[in-house]
Amino acid sequence: MLTHGLHYASAVFEGERAYGGTVFKLREHTQRLFDSARILDFEIPYTLQEIDDATQATLAKNGLVDGYLRPIAWRGSEMMGVSAQHNKINVAIAAWEWPSYFSxxxxxxxxxxxxxxxxxxxxxxxxxxxxxxxxxxxxxxxxxxxxxxxxxxxxxxxxxxxxxxxxxxxxxxxxxxxxxxxxxxxxxxxxxxxxxxxxxxxxxxxxxxxxxxxxxxxxxxxxxxxxxxxxxxxxxxxxxxxxxxxxxxxxxxxxxxxxxxxxxxxxxxxx
Ligand code: PMP
CATH class of the missing domain: 3.20.10.10 (D-amino Acid Aminotransferase, subunit A, domain 2)
Incomplete structure (x- = not known):
């Protein structure tokens, strides 16, 4: 509940789609996640390849072939207040079916x-x-x-x-x-x-x-x-x-x- 990301919006995310078991433009999305984090003054504590691999693995673990993926990185709850110099950076990836955004x-x-x-x-x-x-x-x-x-x-x-x-x-x-x-x-x-x-x-x-x-x-x-x-x-x-x-x-x-x-x-x- 005391996550900095929730209180102060210190979070960046991606939205990706997989088609036929492959995440479309995966590296471009992962790179943008890292770039967005840097703009918000934090570093994602993984490599681009680790996030790419984890994204593909999340799709497979959820039994999805076509699906939507949502990697998110956020500052944790170690410090409360505007300054968050020592907060850990968390990363999670979710996957779900999202056939069409508009009907x-x-x-x-x-x-x-x-x-x-x-x-x-x-x-x-x-x-x-x-x-x-x-x-x-x-x-x-x-x-x-x-x-x-x-x-x-x-x-x-x-x-x-x-x-x-x-x-x-x-x-x-x-x-x-x-x-x-x-x-x-x-x-x-x-x-x-x-x-x-x-x-x-x-x-x-x-x-x-x-x-x-x-x-x-x-x-x-x-x-x-x-x-x-x-x-x-x-x-x-x-x-x-x-x-x-x-x-x-x-x-x-x-x-x-x-x-x-x-x-x-x-x-x-x-x-
Ligand atoms: N603008 C905004 C505000 C968005 O949320 C998105 C979706 N990520 C886009 C543009 C389109 O970006 P992309 O094609 O990389 O999904």
Whole structure:
């Protein structure tokens, strides 16, 4: 109960998915866990390889082939107070089934998003680039508010009023066959976001990372969210703006699914 992580949010975590028994982008997620911990001024007392191995082992021990994994690292209860110089760093990994973050029926026709009442904090105000538990307080409040109003999620602006991201996923738009997405220098640069950018470029589609103002949303035809849990999920509505899931969203949904197939299975299919 006196865990520092609980009282002062000195905790960082990851969200990973396993497909066909293999954790997708495992090393990238483990590396981000270590990077997030350093941003919060603590070191994870294991090697990257030990955490990778423990993550795969947790999946197997839970009898899961497809599943969601949640490594978390937090300061323990040795000292109480803001200073936690001598608290032990604990690491745990949980695994469970999480078939789809948004309901499958909603996913295909596009989910509806509300505007969040909170904004992503200025990197001078909070460690915006870490996947830190404390940053999710405003996400939970915003998502609850959106759900009460009948929406699936909320879209957050950055502190300057540019479009930032949803409460647990990054956002993309399409205009005239070109993909536009907010520059990820002030919120989490999702591993799925980076994967989707790579997949789009491999298809020869131009991807522009830039500041996007909310009023520009009227000029976009397609929109989707992406993240480990959300995968690629088309969006039909953000506040007063409307989008129609189209060819590019569908192509990237399919390309993302294909990319998550473990290498061993791909070899078997090609053989
Ligand atoms: N932004 C936030 C706030 C998130 O919680 C997540 C999910 N981890 C993402 C973006 C997407 O990150 P990733 O693709 O690495 O899961």
């Amino acid at each position: 499958p029926a909603e996913r295909l026709k596009g989910i509806r998003l509300d505007w969040a009442k909170y904004r992503r904090p200025d990197p001078r105000t909070a460690p915006s680039l870490a996947k830190a538990s404390g940053l999710y307080m405003i996400c939970t409040i915003s998502k609850h508010e959106a759900e009460r109003r009948g929406y699936a999620d909320a879209l957050m602006l950055d502190w300057e009023g540019n479009v930032a991201e949803a409460t647990g996923a990054n956002v993309f738009f399409v205009k005239d066959g070109v993909i536009h997405t907010p520059l990820a220098d002030r919120f989490l640069n999702g591993i799925t976001r980076q994967t989707v950018i790579g997949l789009a470029k491999a298809r020869g589609i131009e991807v522009v990372e830039r500041r996007i103002l909310p009023e520009e949303l009227s000029t976009f035809s397609e929109c989707w969210l992406c993240g480990t849990a959300a995968e690629v999920t088309p969006v039909s509505e953000i506040g007063e703006y409307r989008f129609t899931p189209g060819k590019i969203s569908e192509m990237l949904m399919n390309d993302y699914t294909a990319a998550t197939v473990p290498a061993a299975e791909k070899l078997a299919v090609n053989a």
